[in-house]
């Protein structure tokens with residue numbers, strides 16, 4: 439039925455269709471039943487918005503015009519700064535080896551991954567280094583076993599079991615299935631266990647699974663601090679995403695992760711409109727030949743003033759939260775807020791080209807032997823930093839070797855507040871340059887969570903960043919982008935059988 443031309447339908451079919459529509463009012467106002475949409479707007483050109491443009495093109499074909507609005511740089515929270523002759527990531531930096539959409543993007547765009555530089559981790563408790571990774575796997579293994587028993591191995595198994603379920607989303611999306619809310623998407627992947635994870639703290643979850651409090655304080659907290667600038671009281675789902683971030687094989691994009699965003703934009707043949715969207719309203723246009731059709735009027739401002747344009751479908755790809763965006767939605771019933779409840783967490787990323795003060799780390803190790811790349815921190819009182827890392831450029835020059843701490847090089851500090859001159863002086867013996875980026879980085883997670891914002895704000899108005907309340911990561915935005923593109927397509931063409939299907943895991947098992 440949905441693929442039939444409405445003009446050739448019999449009266450009976452039309453009546454049936456009409457009845458069917460009243461039962462699904464939210465779907466009833468598409469301008470035409472089978473014509474593709476003419477114009478789609480995407481608000482924001484981070485990885486979410488550009489991936490949405492890519493998938494919308496894939497779903498709706500070459501005929502639709504896609505406009506992407508972005509007043510700042512393409513890439514959003516994926517950004518680099520130049521220090522000396524090289525560029526360094528200041529925002530989202532690392533990608534998990536099983537982040538299949540990100541992997542697919544670079545393959546499709548022909549961008550290589552960045553050359554791997556061996557990383558080494560240490561943990562700082564505010565006074566001294568409590569753990570320092572050795573180059574020898576067996577030594578690390580024995581040290582951890584000695585201190586934490588089998589907690590470490592069990593953690594890897596626990597994360598793997600969650601990852602196994604997480605991976606189901608790729609099969610669902612491959613078959614075109616989409617979900618109307620974050621809760622339903624999580625439920626489709628992990629049954630009741632995922633929404634429950636999202637509703638509990640990581641601490642509660644892991645204590646419940648039998649992990650020790652000492653292990654949580656010494657090992658897990660430093661990991662949640664490096665990834666989300668928060669304690670083990672974040673939700674269990676984003677906590678598991680954090681812990682997966684300690685797996686081996688993490689990668690980044692050669693030349694900078696933001697290259698994926700500009701690549702997707704180009705590949706999707708979208709038009710980039712360098713303007714800020716100020717408001718969106720519904721416009722109903724009466725039609726002589728059929729039912730009234732509705733459009734979204736997108737109002738925007740750029741350097742030369744304000745303008746507006748009409749769209750059939752709009753995708754919001756920026757967080758609707760205080761400080762992140764300020765879009766007024768007018769004429770909607772029920773009303774759509776400019777800002778949903780919940781706040782975003784500040785993480786200040788400071789890049790320092792200079793020489794580290796080894797005594798700051800309370801170590802007497804010679805700096806010339808110190809090749810640790812990532813210094814994580816425990817959640818101790820008075821600790822001003824979340825992490826201190828020796829960073830490598832986004833493009834690794836041939837025969838590059840990470841210099842030891844005895845040389846002047848680029849360090850990256852994550853902290854909740856900007857670092858004062860005193861703090862910088864204490865940490866570094868010398869500073870050639872200091873570059874600071876203040877991010878409203880990711881949600882401030884405090885489960886149990888109130889209702890997560892919806893993916894569907896209105897009939898054909900979608901919201902991608904709702905997913906960040908489960909977990910904020912490049913891949914999460916990419917998964918949400920594909921979900922929203924599928925949802926937009928199925929709702930446009932009334933293919934309700936591809937939305938919110940239960941029990942997909944067992945149903946698709948035979949298809950593997």
Ligand SMILES: Cc1cc2nc3c(=O)[nH]c(=O)nc-3n(C[C@H](O)[C@H](O)[C@H](O)COP(=O)(O)OP(=O)(O)OC[C@H]3O[C@@H](n4cnc5c(N)ncnc54)[C@H](O)[C@@H]3O)c2cc1C
Nearest residue numbers: 482484485486514515529530531532715756763879911912
């Ligand atoms: C310091 C830091 C470290 C991180 N580390 C990692 C990591 O290692 N791995 C990982 O996977 N993730 C990491 N993340 C998270 C990751 O960067 C984000 O989840 C992801 O980049 C979000 O992408 P997005 O496109 O959804 O949102 P954004 O990148 O925020 O894009 C939204 C865009 O919308 C634009 N916009 C806002 N308002 C308007 C408007 N009114 N009109 C038009 N455009 C508008 C903004 O300018 C912005 O460019 C990190 C984030 C930070 C800040």
Ligand SMILES: *[C@@H]1O[C@H](CO)[C@@H](O)[C@H](O)[C@H]1NC(C)=O
Nearest residue numbers: 621633634636637886887888
């Ligand atoms: C999550 O917690 C809230 C508040 O305690 C509750 O209303 C909701 O039903 C819970 N959801 C799940 C999936 O457990």
Ligand SMILES: *[C@@H]1O[C@H](CO)[C@@H](O)[C@H](O)[C@H]1NC(C)=O
Nearest residue numbers: 795797798863864865866867
């Ligand atoms: C290095 O750090 C130690 C410990 O924080 C501090 O006492 C010392 O003053 C610092 N050194 C310099 C030269 O600033």
